C-alpha cells in the first residue's frame with residue numbers, strides 16, 4: 001500500500017477536513033494516510049494559532065491510528081522556533097515529523113511582504129540558506145516541499161531553477177543525505193509540467209549524493225486533494241530510481257508499489 005504522508009485536518013489552522021472523511025477517501029484510492037498537522041510556532045491565521053494540543057490530537061485520533069493511518073506533525077523550521085519545536089516533538093509519540101520552511105526572516109513567504117524589494121536571487125538565496133541551517137540543526141524525519149516558495153513567489157518564473165541555485169540547493173541536499181533524513185516529494189504542484197520538469201535535476205542530485213528514499217505527500221487540506229498526482233509522482237520516482245517510503249513511530253517503513 002502506498003502512503004500519502006502529508007495532509008492536514010481540523011487540528012491545522014488552515015483546514016477543516018474531518019479525519020474520517022480523509023481516511024475513507026484514501027481507502028477508496030488504496031492509500032494509507034499520515035496526518036501531519038501544522039505546528040508553526042508563533043504563526044497565526046486570522047487569530048488562530050498554527051499550533052495544536054498534542055494530547056488532544058492523540059486523544060481524538062488514537063482509535064483511528066493503525067496499519068494505514070499514522071499520526072504526524074509538520075513543524076515550521078526557523079531559528080526562533082527551534083526550542084519550541086523540540087519540546088513539542090518530544091511531548092508525543094508521533095509517527096512522522098515533517099520539517100518545513102514556511103517563514104524566512106520571520107516573514108510568512110506565502111504573502112507578498114517578504115518579496116518586497118527583493119529580486120528572485122535574493123529571496124530564493126535566503127530561503128535555501130535558512131533551509132540548510134535548519135535542516136542541519138533541527139530534529140525532523142522528512143524535509144518538506146523543497147519547492148514551497150514557488151507556490152506564492154511573485155516572479156515571472158517562480159520555479160526554483162536548479163542551474164541558478166545549484167550551490168544553495170546542493171548544500172541542503174547534502175545535509176539531508178548526511179543526516180540520514182528523507183526528502184519529501186510534495187505533489188501539490190505536480191499538475192504543472194514545468195514544475196515537475198524543474199524538480200527532476202534536484203531529485204537526481206539527491207539520488208547522486210546517496211539519497212534513496214522519498215515520502216509522497218499531497219499536502220491535502222481538503223478531501224478531494226488526497227493522493228493528487230500520485231500516478232505521476234510514482235513515475236517520477238521510478239524514473240529517478242528512488243524508493244517511496246513512509247514512517248511509523250519515526251522509523252522508516254518501505255511499502256510495496258504495485
Ligand SMILES: [Zn+2]
Nearest residue numbers: 074100144145
Ligand atoms: Zn507546508
Ligand SMILES: [Zn+2]
Nearest residue numbers: 006008074219
Ligand atoms: Zn502541509
